[in-house]
Amino acid sequence: MTTDETAQGGSKTGPLPFDTTKPHQARVYDHLLGGKDNYAADRAAAEALLAVYPGAVYTARANRAFLGRVVRYLTAEAGIRQFLDIGTGIPTAGNTHEIAQAIAPESRVVYVDYDPIVLAHARALLDSSDAGATEYIDADLRHTDTILAGAAGVLDFSKPVAVTLLAILHAIPDPDDPYAIVARLLDAVPSGSYLAISHAASDLLDQETMRSFANSWNSRGQQRITWRTREQVARFFTSTDLVEPGLVRVDEWRPTAGPASAGTSNEWGAVGRKR
Amino acid sequence: MNTVVPGGETPDAGLEESQAEATVLRMLLGTQLRRLREAAGIPVDKAGYEIRASRSKLSRMETGRVGLKLRDIEDLLTLYGVVDEEQRVNVLALAKRSREPEWWAQYNDILPGWFETYLALESAASVIRSFETQFVPGLLQTEEYARAVTRLGHQTAPEQEIERRVSLRLRRQEVLARRQPPRFWAIVDEAALRRPIGGAAVMREQLRHLVHAARRPGVRLQVVPFARGGHAGASGSFSILRFQERDLPDVVYIEQLTSSVYLDQRSDVEHYLEVVDRLSSEALPPADTISFIEQAASET
Numbered sequence: 076m077t078t079d080e081t082a083q084g085g086s087k088t089g090p091l092p093f094d095t096t097k098p099h100q101a102r103v104y105d106h107l108l109g110g111k112d113n114y115a116a117d118r119a120a121a122e123a124l125l126a127v128y129p130g131a132v133y134t135a136r137a138n139r140a141f142l143g144r145v146v147r148y149l150t151a152e153a154g155i156r157q158f159l160d161i162g163t164g165i166p167t168a169g170n171t172h173e174i175a176q177a178i179a180p181e182s183r184v185v186y187v188d189y190d191p192i193v194l195a196h197a198r199a200l201l202d203s204s205d206a207g208a209t210e211y212i213d214a215d216l217r218h219t220d221t222i223l224a225g226a227a228g229v230l231d232f233s234k235p236v237a238v239t240l241l242a243i244l245h246a247i248p249d250p251d252d253p254y255a256i257v258a259r260l261l262d263a264v265p266s267g268s269y270l271a272i273s274h275a276a277s278d279l280l281d282q283e284t285m286r287s288f289a290n291s292w293n294s295r296g297q298q299r300i301t302w303r304t305r306e307q308v309a310r311f312f313t314s315t316d317l318v319e320p321g322l323v324r325v326d327e328w329r330p331t332a333g334p335a336s337a338g339t340s341n342e343w344g345a346v347g348r349k350r
Numbered sequence: 351m352n353t354v355v356p357g358g359e360t361p362d363a364g365l366e367e368s369q370a371e372a373t374v375l376r377m378l379l380g381t382q383l384r385r386l387r388e389a390a391g392i393p394v395d396k397a398g399y400e401i402r403a404s405r406s407k408l409s410r411m412e413t414g415r416v417g418l419k420l421r422d423i424e425d426l427l428t429l430y431g432v433v434d435e436e437q438r439v440n441v442l443a444l445a446k447r448s449r450e451p452e453w454w455a456q457y458n459d460i461l462p463g464w465f466e467t468y469l470a471l472e473s474a475a476s477v478i479r480s481f482e483t484q485f486v487p488g489l490l491q492t493e494e495y496a497r498a499v500t501r502l503g504h505q506t507a508p509e510q511e512i513e514r515r516v517s518l519r520l521r522r523q524e525v526l527a528r529r530q531p532p533r534f535w536a537i538v539d540e541a542a543l544r545r546p547i548g549g550a551a552v553m554r555e556q557l558r559h560l561v562h563a564a565r566r567p568g569v570r571l572q573v574v575p576f577a578r579g580g581h582a583g584a585s586g587s588f589s590i591l592r593f594q595e596r597d598l599p600d601v602v603y604i605e606q607l608t609s610s611v612y613l614d615q616r617s618d619v620e621h622y623l624e625v626v627d628r629l630s631s632e633a634l635p636p637a638d639t640i641s642f643i644e645q646a647a648s649e650t
Contacts (some may be wrong), residue, residue, distance in 0.1 A: 191631035199535045199570040
C-alpha cells in the first residue's frame with residue numbers, strides 16, 4: 076500500500092483544528108437539517124448559501140435520506156454487515172449503525188471523521204447494539220493507511236465491507252487525487268464489497284447559480300468544495316458494477332413510495348459492488 | 351433570560367429575577383400545548399382562531415415567548431380533545447406556575463425555587479451536558495457521597511435537613527431511570543475523581559458506581575486528566591440542557607453558592623457550547639474514561 080503522505084497535493088491534511096469561527100461543512104449541514112450543534116459562522120454560511128441556492132436544505136435532506144436508503148439496501152438486500160462510514164458528520168436521526176443494526180443487530184460500523192467536534196459527538200451519542208459494534212477513528216480521508224489500520228480492530232477485511240463516502244469526496248481537490256484514495260480503500264476490501272458515494276454535482280445547476288454557490292462557500296468554509304460532473308463521479312466506480320438504478324441524483328436512487336419529491340437535489344449518488 | 355435567580359439561602363430576594371423561571375416554564379407549557387395540538391392534527395391558524403389570536407401569536411405562545419391566559423388554555427385543551435381531567439389539571443398547573451413568578455416563595459426551608467425549575471427543565475430535556483470541576487455530577491452521586499457533599503455546604507445544618515437535601519438529590523436521579531431518559535453527557539475534571547469526599551471508603555464506592563453508571567446506554571462520561579494541563583473549562587461547572595423541539599433554545603444553568611443563573615440568549619449559550627465542545631474533544635473518550643476511573647478507584 077502506498078504511504079498516504081506521499082500522495083499529498085495542494086491542500087492541508089490531517090485532523091482539523093478546533094475552530095468555530097470558520098464554517099464547517101458538517102455543522103452547516105447540521106443547521107440545514109435543523110440541528111442545534113452549529114455556531115454563528117456556520118449559520119451565516121448556511122444563510123449566505125441559501126440566498127444564492129435555496130435548494131440547499133432540500134439537497135442536505137436528500138443526502139441524508141439517500142444514506143438511509145443505501146444502508147437499508149446494503150443491510151437488508153445485499154447482506155452487508157460491516158460498514159466503513161467516512162465523513163460521519165454530526166449525529167442526527169438515522170445514523171448508519173442505527174439503520175443497519177435495526178435490520179441486523181450484529182452489524183459493525185466504523186465511523187471516520189477529521190473534525191474534533193464531530194468525533195466528540197459521535198463518541199458520545201452513537202450507541203451500538205450489544206450484538207454489534209461501533210468504533211470512531213480520527214482521520215483525514217486522505218490518510219487511508221490510518222483509516223484501514225484503525226478499522227481493522229472492528230472490521231474483518233476478509234469479508235465484504237461497505238465503504239460509504241457520502242458528501243465527502245467533493246472536499247478532496249483534484250491535486251489530492253480522490254480517485255487514488257477511493258482505489259486504495261477498495262483495494263483493502265474483498266470482492267463483493269460495496270462502495271456508496273454521494274457527491275456535489277457541477278452539471279445539475281445552471282452556471283450562474285454554480286458560480287455564486289462556489290463563491291459563497293469557498294470564500295468562507297474550512298473545506299473548499301470541488302464540484303464534479305456525472306462522468307467524473309462515475310470514474311470513482313471503475314472497479315465496481317453499479318447497483319440499479321446506476322448513477323443518478325441522490326433523490327432518484329431507489330426512492331421510497333410516497334408523494335412526489337418537492338425539489339431537486341444537487342448531488343450525484345450511486346452504489347457499486349466490487350468485482 | 352440571562353437572569354440571576356435567587357438561591358435557597360435567600361429565598362425572599364429579588365422577585366423580578368424569578369422571571370427567568372417563568373420563561374422556562376412558559377417554554378415547557380408552550381411545548382406541551384404544541385405537542386397536543388399536533389397530536390390532534392390541528393393547524394396553527396385554526397387553534398389561533400379558537401382563542402382569537404393570530405397565527406404568529408399562537409406560534410409565539412407555543413415557543414414560550416408570550417404567556418397564555420388560563421381561559422385560553424382551557425379552550426385549546428378542549429379543541430385538542432384533551433378531556434382527561436388529570437391531564438388538563440397538569441397542564442393548567444404548569445400554566446399557573448408560569449404565571450406566578452413568586453411561586454417558589456412557598457419553599458422556605460430547603461427547596462430553593464430555582465432548583466424546582468431546574469428539575470422541571472431537567473425532566474423535559476433530551477440531552478443534558480454538564481461539566482464538573484470539583485464534584486461527581488449530582489445525577490451520578492451515591493447516597494453517601496451526596497451526604498458528604500451536602501454536609502460540606504451546610505456545616506451547621508441539623509441532621510434532618512441534611513437528610514432532606516440528600517433525598518432531594520436522589521430524587522433528581524430518577525430522571526435517568528425513566529423509560530426514555532435524557533442523554534446525560536458529563537465531563538469531569540480529574541480533581542472531582544481524586545478528592546476523597548466523605549473519606550476513602552465513600553469515594554471508592556462512588557468511583558465504582560461511576561464506572562457502572564458510565565456503562566449505561568444513555569450515559570456518557572469523559573474525564574479531563576490533570577496530564578492535559580489547563581483546559582477550556584477553567585471558569586467552573588455548568589450544565590447545558592437541550593430540548594427535542596427545534597424551536598426551544600438550549601439553556602445554560604450555572605449553580606452558584608447562593609443562587610443560580612440561567613442563560614438562553616444564543617450568544618451566551620454558544621459560548622458555553624463551544625467550551626463544552628472543546629472540553630469533550632480534549633477529554634478522554636468515553637471508553638478510555640471507564641478504565642481511567644477503574645484505575646482511580648484502585649488508587650483511592
